[in-house]
Amino acid sequence: MSNRWSINITPAERAARIIIGGAGAVVGIVLLVGATSTLAVALELLLVLAGLDLVVTGALGHCPLYARLGHVPASLKGRTS
Template sequence: MGRIVVGLGAIVVGVILLAAASSVLAIVLEVLLVLAGADLLVTGALGHCPLYRKLSYVPPSLRRP
């Protein structure tokens, strides 16, 4: 749930800042913020993070006793 909230927040803030961007660097950083927010939103909604598999990490909530 936390990923979804943070992802939505990052997308909203990125879009608001993007509307007022004046330099190329600011635009690039704000687009990256929106993309990071979208990634957090999708992985939070799906409950799956591909990076965890690559790192061989199992969250405590998915570990078997």
Template structure:
């Protein structure tokens, strides 16, 4: 049984989320690879997690936070997504 989630992120925002997410993930990985201090590694892990979240929400087109807040972009209202 599959459950289909509604698309609540516009196409332009989806692209931006994916690009920014990839940049954040790669940046975090580079900080960790540099072998920096403990605090910078912790922050890099958080950056990687945020980046991966942006990539996932951008690629699926569904943002759980938007859903909880009841946010639907004007361009998607009335659509059959």
């Protein structure tokens, strides 16, 4: 398996990303229903997308930005998964 897809997020961070991302996506959707201006729609769509990104990266355990920066948490160093 390529390093590109290796797990580079700790279990605690994965859980936090899923919870916070899910909440952000839900709040964005709720706010989007009552949006009255173009700016509000754009910002709420960004909130939904950011939330979904957190959910996906948390579920997969891989953050492309961390990989690009070469960041690996100390507790995950040496793992091959």
